[in-house]
Amino acid sequence: MSSTSDPSDPTEPFASTLDVLARILPPHLLNPRVGIVCGSGLSTLAASLREVVEVPYSALEGFGKSTVAGHKSALAFGLVGEGAGVPVVVQLGRFHAYEGHPIKAVVYPIRLMAKLGVQNLIIASATGALNPDLAVGTIVTIHDHLAIPNMTGWLNPLFGPLTSSDHTRFLPLSDAYSVKLRRLAFHAAHALGLPDDALAEGTYAWVSGPTYETPAEGRFLRAAGADVVGMSTVPEVVAAREEGLEVLVLALVTNAVVIPERYRSIKEEVKAELEGRKVETPPEPVVNHEEVLTVGRLKAELMKSLVARIIEMIPRD
């Protein structure tokens, strides 16, 4: 339905969305404890759910349409684990500001999850590696972020009037990434017998996209301390923290950001050509979304097992 929802607007359709869900879902799925956001190529994270009910975004007011390949326009509700299981809600396709969604619509599903009772949020994202030690396929547990658009006064989902008396005007983010959930991620990796280098730690740089980084931008972000770069995640983290959720971000490295040590010199090449010398110019790698989706698919099973194991390890109150 609407992709222009604005939670600061008193007519914001949370009540209507919750009402639709209450009519569709069986009671034991209506109050999920864990929320999951699926990044590019990672919507198979919902494949381990039992008793799944999928609700298309078109049935939910306040939801836009995911327009990016590898994202599905639906929420999935279901259970993780044996026995009674843990009720969870999965956002099978996320919204990005670069698709034209207003930033408040990007985070609408997160706020809805909080209203449904979600306490822990696991965000899975596709990212490019800036840190040369991070191989493609590594899963990086994020411990900090650089919100480049926010630093220049743009795209902060908290701009505007406070939407609840529970919210604070100046939200601290030094503790944005839950130590409890990051610890569980490493315990889960150990329990699954993953090799040490399967799971790493690092800082996520958020850029608006949809252009991939130039070499100079990649170099800049790396020099600023970022390990991976992506076009999502941070607005969701910010809104989730405002809603009081514990947040874990699992950033899958789908490609290496191209940061050449030196630029190819066309001046030198032409000079050599004119002097009759032969020059070898190796092709320069260029990232594309297909590559991102392929790595997402290759690692989907691993991500799914890891997320399921983490959820099973979250203490129940």
Ligand SMILES: O=P(O)(O)O[C@@H]1C[C@H](O)[C@@H](CO)O1
């Ligand atoms: O949705 P995520 O953040 O996982 O997707 C990444 C960022 C862009 O949307 C896209 C670029 O390939 O993949």
Ligand code: HPA
């Ligand atoms: O290289 C990248 N840059 C930005 N976002 C991304 N998402 C996947 N790979 C990348």
